[in-house]
Amino acid sequence: MSFANPAPAIDDRLAKRNALLLAMAQAVGAASASIVIISGSLVGYMLLDESKSWATVPVSAMVLGTAIGTLPAGMIMRRFGRRVGFMGACLVAVLAGLLAAFAIFIEDFLLFSIGAALTGFANAFAQQYRFAAADTASDAFKPKAISWVMAGGVLAGIVGPQTVIWTKDAFDPILFAGTYVAQAGLALVALMFVAFLKIPKPAYVRGAPTGGRPLREILRQPRFIVSAACAVTTYALMSLVMTATPLAMIACGLSETDAALGIQWHVLAMFGPSFFTGSLIARFGKERIVAIGLALLAGCSIVALMGLDLAHFWIALVLLGLGWNFGFIGATAMLTETYRPEERNMVQATNDFFVFGVVAFASFSSGQLLDVFGWATINWMVFPFVVLCMVLLGWLLTHERRNLPV
Template sequence: MTTATTEPFVDDRLAKRNAVLLALAQALGGASASIVIATGPLIGYMMLDADKSLATLPVSTMVLGTAFGTIPAGMIMRRFGRRAGFTGAAVLGVLSGLLASFAVFRDNFLLFALACSIGGFAGAFVQQYRFAAADTASDAFKPKAISWVLAGGVLAGVVGPQTVIATKDMFAPILFAGTYLAQAGLGLIALFLLAFIKIPKPPRRNRSHAGGRPLLQIMAQPRFIVAAACGICSYALMSLVMTATPLAMIACGLTETDAALGIQWHVLAMFGPSFFTGNLIARFGKERIVSIGLALLAGCSIVALMGIELAHFWTALVLLGLGWNFGFIGATAMLTDTYRPEERNLVQAVNDFLVFGFVAAASFSSGALLNAFGWGTVNVLVFPFVVICIGLLVWLVLSERKAVTTA
């Protein structure tokens, strides 16, 4: 295992302050994403006259925007710093909310999908919050700093769906137009909070080490490969099932409010455990927590295959959120073991590009799979990927133990 060197600037007091601010901003950024997840497929379904399989396209364009924003996000923040990148992205998020509301008013599906992609691009910077919280943290505090930021999603799990419920009929009979105006308002609040974070840029090393190791050398590490694979599967499988769920619920006779509340419970389950996930990682190890997360993802699909009542959907969504939390936070913590301070921006950006590229493919295929093969097929597809990732984790643990005993 290649362990990251100690950060050149370590201040846990500053790290805790930044983590609190970033957690609050995460609550608002996460709320924007949950708004699109809860309403995007429904808006697409209402706007499309013919091919309803494209109803999940707005969610997919949001995720694609995030995927394509990861590399620029890393480059911008490496050049101008974390705060400049985060505040600029918050402005972009406000603009995307305004454009989405206009698109809903005009009943323009492609413009709505474009607005979601712009919001997704801004979301690429939101995804960096968890890494930013760890920038000035000690090695012992890093997992907790990451989990603190993601704990901000607990509030997002309430704010996003409740915003949908409170504003969906604001401009009736045009559903959800007011929701995206409210989304823009949330972005303005996040912009204010982000102005107060303080994260020093990593100092330049000597010329020969300024850029760090070659990227392919870093990516060739077994720990990077397994961490990236588990992060991809945790997020992509969650997206596959979650994106299809609102449409499946409506198809089974449930209401838009049922779907929004289901997403609320899901997002709460995604981020609620973050208050103690860092402690669990410190006590039981990263690989074990990731394995538990993957098992919970499989449990979600088992429950979903047992029935189509409201309780089945909500229970499955809760398990899906818990599985994502353990799997993705654990994989993120594993990733921090693989790079040096001067390499972090590039490696983090490449990791997120890989993750969200696969997440976009999963969310896009979700609607088509649901439309063509049904809810059961969407859930059955979870199992083989869970088995593969658990196998990779076992291989990594055994190979690292062997390396230690033979050293």
């Protein structure tokens, strides 16, 4: 009696090691962005003598810096590899924090905004942590690897606000200068984590033939179009509503503390489910999880339109965070099926360029939309985009089941 040799199990030990390192880098690296979001407008208001309406520019500059950095991030990592790219970005983040702190000392609004933009540029590289975690993972472990990295954002949601609280008076009476020195320190900690990554360079970096398809051909794939559309929509709608919510809460007579606590729960809802989102994707499929995320975004707006009490705002913010988590992680997992190993850097960078380009626009326009059209209009705007993405998901599944040529 003979037995066939079983297929060798895929060893994901390296992938798990990389995912853990990237999750820790995410925990401290992503805190830089939250530090700017929390304190950037306050510093801007403090540095401006006139035209206080420009106080939110540093936050928008950070988002714009992320959008600008996405394509260079892909090219640099395509040429030099993930580890070198991530380490270089950490050094840029150190420079950004020190530059912002110096700008506060000399009371230079423009220089502070440049520091915020550099933080965003470094953040463009950090956005690819989730893709890097999938580089060495098996197909079965990829969704979990991505969700592990995103789970690091839970710690970032705690590290960022606590850093602001504990350091804002470090150089009293110069508020927030210590916060940005601390931001530089967090970037150094992230540097120590990414320095230990082991992600083999793909063959095209070592000089072998690339075999990659033209970018235009990849972007025409139905699965890329739908995954990118869902990622863009999920992130942009989250940014649009989140940015407007604290202003709407204060306009309705609620306190700044109420708004801050609401944003804190929102951030935890964004990243907390990442501990099990990968398992849900493996069990139910990427498309279903994206659809659930879109439905939660719609649920956020439904709750927001039902009333203006504190509970309505807080519940809406939690639903908004959950919807972002399911929609964005699911769309990211979908994207990993659209490229070959030698194509991954440019495709991922192109996807993030689309995402953060639109998010930057949403960030700049949110306050104006709220001021001109009101809170209700912002929430009504969510529904047509959710419906569009649902239709695209249904079309993609039908298209692929019929085995139509792509």
